[in-house]
Amino acid sequence: MVSMAESFFHTxxxxxxxxxxxxxxxxxxxxxxxxGLRVHTxxxxxxxxxxxxxxxxxxxxxxxxxFSALHVMPFLAIGILVVTGxxxxxxxxxxxxxxxxxxxxxxxxxxxxxxxxxxxTHMRYAALVGLVIILxxxxxxxxxxxxxxxxxxxxxxxSVPMMVTQAAAGQAVAxxxxxxxxxxxxxxxxxxxxxxxxxxxxCPLGAIFGLxxxxxxFAIRFYPARxxxxxxxGAKCDFGVSSRIRADDPRCIRCMECVHCGAxxxxxxxxxxxxxxxxxxxxxxxxxx
Amino acid sequence: xxxxAFRRMACASxxxxxxxxxxxxxxxxxxxxxxxxxxxxxxxxxxxxxxxDRPASFFSxxxxxxxxxxxxxxxxxxxxxxxxxxxxxxxxxxLELAEDGRLRxxxxxxxxxxxxx
Numbered sequence: 001m002v003s004m005a006e007s008f009f010h011t012x013x014x015x016x017x018x019x020x021x022x023x024x025x026x027x028x029x030x031x032x033x034x035x036g037l038r039v040h041t042x043x044x045x046x047x048x049x050x051x052x053x054x055x056x057x058x059x060x061x062x063x064x065x066x067f068s069a070l071h072v073m074p075f076l077a078i079g080i081l082v083v084t085g086x087x088x089x090x091x092x093x094x095x096x097x098x099x100x101x102x103x104x105x106x107x108x109x110x111x112x113x114x115x116x117x118x119x120x121t122h123m124r125y126a127a128l129v130g131l132v133i134i135l136x137x138x139x140x141x142x143x144x145x146x147x148x149x150x151x152x153x154x155x156x157x158x159s160v161p162m163m164v165t166q167a168a169a170g171q172a173v174a175x176x177x178x179x180x181x182x183x184x185x186x187x188x189x190x191x192x193x194x195x196x197x198x199x200x201x202x203c204p205l206g207a208i209f210g211l212x213x214x215x216x217x218f219a220i221r222f223y224p225a226r227x228x229x230x231x232x233x234g235a236k237c238d239f240g241v242s243s244r245i246r247a248d249d250p251r252c253i254r255c256m257e258c259v260h261c262g263a264x265x266x267x268x269x270x271x272x273x274x275x276x277x278x279x280x281x282x283x284x285x286x287x288x289x
Numbered sequence: 290x291x292x293x294a295f296r297r298m299a300c301a302s303x304x305x306x307x308x309x310x311x312x313x314x315x316x317x318x319x320x321x322x323x324x325x326x327x328x329x330x331x332x333x334x335x336x337x338x339x340x341x342d343r344p345a346s347f348f349s350x351x352x353x354x355x356x357x358x359x360x361x362x363x364x365x366x367x368x369x370x371x372x373x374x375x376x377x378x379x380x381x382x383x384l385e386l387a388e389d390g391r392l393r394x395x396x397x398x399x400x401x402x403x404x405x406x
Contacts, residue, residue, distance in 0.1 A: 040380045041373035042316075050380040051404045058380050066379035070386050076315030076372050082308030086301045140386060148404070158404070215300035 017256040020094070024101040031056055031098050043077045045084040046097045047205045049151065051158025053165070061132055061205050062154075065147040069136035081205075085212030089219060093199060093206050094253035099153045100199060106191035107238075114194050115240055120201050121251050128204035144179055152198065155184040195238040199253060210250030218268050219248060220256075226263040233258035320369040323378075324387065326397040329362045363397070380404060 031048045033056040040050055044057035060077045067074035084092060093100055107113070131147040141148070148154055159176045166173045175181070190197035199206045213219065234240070236257040241249040259265055370378070370392075378384045378394070381401050387393045395401070 041377045043376065058376050063376055063379055066384075067375075070375075070379070070384055070392055071390070072321055072375065072392070074315070074372070074376075075311045075319050076376060079308045079311030079313070079315055083305055083312060084308075086304035086308055141382075154404075212304070215297055215304060217298065217301040217305070219297070 017259075020255060021101070021104065023095055024098075024104070027096040028098045028101055043080050045080055045092050045205075045209075047099045047153055047203060048097075049148075049154040049157040051154055051162070053158075053161050055157070059153075062148050062151075064204075065132045065136045066141060068133050069141040069146070071137065081208055085209050085216060087217050089213040089216030089248075089254065090206065090209040090250075090252060091216075091218065091254045092209055093203075094255040097199075097205075098157075099203075100196060100253070102156070103191050103196045103198060106188075107195045109192050111192050116194060116197070116200055118240075121239075123201050124203055124207035124210070127202045128207045132204050144177065147204070149177060150179050150183045152180075152184040152187040155180050156188075196253070200239060200251065206253070207250075210252070213248040213250055213252055213254075218266065220252070220254060220259060220264050221267050222264045224263075226261075228261075228263075230261070232261065233264065236260075315372045319372040321372070321375060321392060322367045323370045323375070323384065324365050324391055324393040325368050326363055326365050326394065328397060329364055330359050331362060332359045367391075 027046070031044060031046060032052075032054040037056050039056060040058045042057055043060040043063050045060060047061060048055055048057070048059055050058045050062060058077075060081055063074050063077040067077070127147075131145060131150070135143060136146055139146070143149070155176050159180070163173045163175070176184075187198050187202075194200070237252075238255070238257070239249075239251045239253070241252050241258075254266075256266065375384060375392075378400075382404050383395055383400055385393055385395050
């Protein structure tokens with residue numbers, strides 16, 4: 001078991017997660033319409049504003065908010081989110097989300113990092129219920145706190161390219177409102193001092209996928225019998241989640257940084273079985289929470 | 290397979306099937322009535338003899354002597370829009386909730402270039 005901990009970076013998972021940034025980049029290309037594809041009739045399951053001049057798909061959170069303002073049930077957007085969540089949970093956040101990639105890149109700047117307290121991560125649910133559903137329902141999309149009006153992804157992916165285009169064409173630049181500028185500035189600044197601040201504290205899409213972590217078909221599973229309590233998994237996690245304690249924590253984005261030792265591993269639900277070692281020791285083989 | 294794994298597989302399968310059902314229903318069947326302002330062009334037919342000896346400026350386009358060949362009438366009609374169409378409209382701010390609770394297209398003619406937010 002000790003040798004397992006020593007070979008922390010030599011398991012298949014570690015080799016796979018080494019290419020995470022490249023895979024995020026490939027997904028980014030897909031979201032940016034490499035063939036000029038603009039399928040804005042369908043949502044992609046990632047946080048990417050449809051106001052971006054290159055956006056291939058519609059943003060699911062934007063559609064939830066807009067449809068809430070219109071008092072119409074968005075079956076298509078909800079269906080896409082539920083299917084994605086049921087299959088992979090928050091893998092999307094760690095491997096496919098373009099806004100997540102941006103935050104990951106900003107976090108590489110060597111500056112001191114602050115870990116937000118656990119209670120602050122519940123703000124995501126408040127943002128989902130308050131700004132995406134309740135506020136648009138009662139006050140419509142013209143309210144200054146309507147989600148799209150304060151969304152930093154919309155500002156960075158939609159407003160900034162538009163302003164650059166306007167400035168380049170010699171036209172008057174249409175600035176976003178002060179609230180949007182303030183939120184965007186705060187999130188961009190926080191990206192350098194907090195790992196994935198948007199995902200941890202405010203992302204409503206991450207809140208949805210996080211809820212699916214407990215039931216998703218593909219998940220991280222913890223095998224207690226293989227664990228030597230070295231604590232490396234917890235130290236590797238950007239969100240302070242230890243996979244050996246809470247493999248299905250809603251905050252987990254399944255970046256797979258913590259599964260290198262073999263005590264935790266990525267599995268489909270049908271693959272989970274009590275380990276032979278655990279059976280020998282007479283302990284529970286798989287712990288899922 | 291452990292009991293937990295079975296529970297997970299059952300929950301995930303049910304959720305995936307439900308999600309798939311919602312997606313198919315939304316994409317294929319779900320429609321919603323939307324008020325659309327249509328421009329209806331109608332050819333103007335003048336009664337016999339009226340075109341030639343009309344009174345000065347009676348039928349003509351203001352400021353000219355030309356007789357209008359057609360008139361454009363705006364009429365609000367209610368059309369069913371599919372959910373994918375509504376998603377597309379929502380991405381460019383093309384839909385709004387009217388005071389009477391019905392949906393209304395915010396433009397007639399060319400759609401807005403970008404989302405108003």
